[in-house]
Amino acid sequence: MLSVRRLLLPLYVPFKSPRHYFSLKKISMNNNGGFGPSGFVAPDVSSHGSTLRSFCTSKDLSAEKCVPCNRKGLSPMTEDSANALKPKVPEWELLSDGGVMKLRRKWKVKNFLLGLEFFKIVADLAESEGHHPDLHLVGWNNVTIEIWTHACGGLTQNDFMLAAKIDKLPVESYLK
Numbered sequence: 001m002l003s004v005r006r007l008l009l010p011l012y013v014p015f016k017s018p019r020h021y022f023s024l025k026k027i028s029m030n031n032n033g034g035f036g037p038s039g040f041v042a043p044d045v046s047s048h049g050s051t052l053r054s055f056c057t058s059k060d061l062s063a064e065k066c067v068p069c070n071r072k073g074l075s076p077m078t079e080d081s082a083n084a085l086k087p088k089v090p091e092w093e094l095l096s097d098g099g100v101m102k103l104r105r106k107w108k109v110k111n112f113l114l115g116l117e118f119f120k121i122v123a124d125l126a127e128s129e130g131h132h133p134d135l136h137l138v139g140w141n142n143v144t145i146e147i148w149t150h151a152c153g154g155l156t157q158n159d160f161m162l163a164a165k166i167d168k169l170p171v172e173s174y175l176k
Contacts, residue, residue, distance in 0.1 A: 076154020089163040102148040108176040
């Protein structure tokens with residue numbers, strides 16, 4: 001079996017800090033969870049006056065790098081913004097759990113031990129991105145992954161990026 005590091009190597013994208021990108025494009029970080037060097041900019045009116053929102057429009061979200069989401073004032077993206085990004089991760093379900101928007105995807109694995117190996121591959125990716133989903137192994141072969149940004153209590157662009165990266169992991173041999 002190939003090592004997880006070898007499998008994840010093609011997913012690595014050199015990363016510069018968000019400040020670098022925002023200073024280049026003169027876009028400030030927003031309250032909508034929007035980060036990244038690419039995307040369209042839409043006006044947003046907040047309590048502090050007019051700001052800008054940037055949304056990732058890259059065709060391949062898995063090529064983007066998750067950015068730290070521990071800054072103060074981070075708030076979840078709107079439902080409209082989440083619905084705009086949802087087509088980029090078509091296998092994932094967009095849901096509201098007690099008012100918290102999340103992404104969820106389910107798989108059936110061949111056996112319990114393969115479920116744990118599946119988790120290990122996802123965990124290694126999540127650790128490399130610094131963005132950690134909730135992993136559930138229900139029964140002996142039902143795997144569920146839920147993604148949302150715990151720091152803001154909802155979805156950010158990082159969640160869609162991580163979902164796209166998980167979709168690219170070579171896990172077919174584990175699945176029923």
